[in-house]
Amino acid sequence: MVNSQPILSATGLSMEFRGFLAVKDVTLSVNEGTVHALIGPNGAGKTTVFNLLTKFLTPTRGRIMFRGADITRLKPAEVARLGLVRSFQISAVFPHLSVRDNLRVALQRPSNLATQFWRSSNVLSKVDDQAMSLIDAVGLSRYEHLPAVELSYGRKRALEIATTLALDPTVLLLDEPMAGMGHEDIGRISELIRRIAKQRTVLMVEHNLNVVADLCDRVTVLARGEILADGAYDVVSADPRVREAYMGTEHE
Structure with missing residues (x-):
């Protein structure tokens, strides 16, 4: 509104x-x-x-x-x-990380996990639900395991927007x-922006x-x-x- x-x-x-x-x-x-x-x-x-x-x-x-x-x-x-x-x-996408892992990394800071990333391979599992929610929000659910480098240009931009949304901007x-x-x-990114703008x-x-x-x-x-x-x-x-x-x- x-x-x-x-x-x-x-x-x-x-x-x-x-x-x-x-x-x-x-x-x-x-x-x-x-x-x-x-x-x-x-x-x-x-x-x-x-x-x-x-x-x-x-x-x-x-x-x-x-x-x-x-x-x-x-x-x-x-x-x-x-x-x-x-x-x-x-929005610096890591090209050889999967879509899901890019989001997990992006969510470290707002989840206060930045200093823990290299201490345990299980730490980032705490943000899995948030990562999947963001992936779904930008229409990349089918590509969650795909390395970012293999995404089309438009889908890569969608991933970049998702990493930005990880900071929950106003x-x-x-x-x-x-x-x-x-x-x-x-058309895909326009619709994504339209959905983002609802909140x-x-x-x-x-x-x-x-x-x-x-x-x-x-x-x-x-x-x-x-x-x-x-x-x-x-x-x-x-x-x-x-x-x-x-x-x-x-x-x-």
Whole structure:
């Protein structure tokens, strides 16, 4: 259910690199219980904004709030512990481990088993139920014993998302989750994100506008480091400024 209250917000966010202002006074709100997309043409500043929100960069100016707390100066690991988790932070899949064992490893930290992994081969059995639940949630039950290296690209991305979910994030941040995928995999990952969003807030950078139109409750469009438009997809996609930014003309 969509909540009208912001769970993650930025006010006056700016980022300067050696005199170049890559992000200029960005103010946005991600409402709890929504799927929110950050889109824009190449060079729009999407990655920089995403890195600022996930704390891989510290803004030159501005403030970032998460669940009512100022996180502007926190480190990525600190905000991850608060429940703001970026997919690639923990999505390094071990190629020669099975799907199941990848999930068992990912579940070590939240289960306080990280320092016990090498002490006993039986320790990770404590997280088997959780691992199987996550595997089922991302549609990989048929592949639980398959080495990750043998998965298709789309299923490997599903496994990466599952390892992220092992931290039980409140807000899941996905950086171009459909990149490099074929039509079938895009459909599979879109449906996965839709299921995830029933219990979590999702913020995603995405280039596939068909995915954005189908999946997202709200869209923020960036151009040249500034917010060009913000709102429902059908509204922002009809904005002449957005069309011009993407197509180089105000006309289709």
